[in-house]
């Protein structure tokens with residue numbers, strides 16, 4: 001089911017009335033509130049169970065509105081915004097006065113982006129203001145990439161769900177801090193580091209510890225119910241079968257070179273060869289293995305280039321503190 005014009009009108013009305021609207025973006029589904037309505041923004045944190053110190057992204061309808069939400073727009077920020085918006089790039093800038101501290105987790109900076117999705121853009125244009133929206137899932141769990149994922153997880157806790165098709169990118173936006181002269185990638189995502197570097201004309205650091213607080217960068221985040229264990233690609237089958245012998249209900253992320261190999265496991269996901277397809281499917285795969293009752297997922301990291309950087313980042317978080325190959329937990333009694 002895809003939303004109609006009247007659904008967009010209804011959703012914009014819900015935002016104006018201080019309600020919460022779930023809407024699709026090209027990255028993941030967002031849980032949106034009027035960015036200028038402190039009470040509505042606070043409700044996002046309640047519904048998600050997210051600590052209020054974790055800042056949200058303000059979604060706007062176009063690059064021409066950027067100046068309304070930030071204190072000033074340095075040349076680098078303008079260059080990146082004009083090149084990548086609408087798209088999966090979030091820019092962190094000095095907070096404009098319109099943005100309440102509820103939305104920034106008390107920070108003097110604000111994260112802004114223009115999503116590349118027709119329904120999201122229609123909602124933003126019809127609503128006319130900024131919409132703060134984190135991913136529409138409970139804090140720490142897997143982000144939703146379909147409206148069904150959202151309904152399964154948040155159900156009645158939200159006021160309106162705009163139904164779009166599955167998200168095309170599938171992982172969250174790339175976050176770049178452009179508050180200083182040296183841009184810093186705070187979170188890898190849908191716009192690749194290589195694409196950013198091509199536009200900037202110089203190499204970027206992708207630091208492991210960021211200069212500002214970056215939720216989503218906790219040791220454990222984006223996590224399914226099943227425990228995720230990362231091993232070398234060549235070890236995936238052997239580790240999965242060993243865990244199965246020990247009594248686990250094992251789900252396997254089978255890397256492309258082994259796609260046709262037989263593996264004794266409860267559920268198998270053949271990892272797509274294309275990184276774009278892998279990113280698009282990643283959260284759905286994790287949810288599927290949960291639904292099939294797996295208590296353990298054996299996976300490996302893709303090469304960390306292009307979208308592989310974001311996929312590897314999410315898999316590491318899903319695995320919590322990265323376990324070694326032999327660190328398979330004892331099965332639950």
Ligand code: AMP
Nearest residue numbers: 055056057109110111134135214215216
């Ligand atoms: P989520 O949509 O749940 O992935 O969360 C929104 C993301 O935006 C988080 O990962 C935050 O780190 C990021 N973010 C929002 N505001 C800021 C800010 N002022 N500085 C750094 N990161 C931010």
Ligand code: MG
Nearest residue numbers: 134135143216
């Ligand atoms: Mg999230």
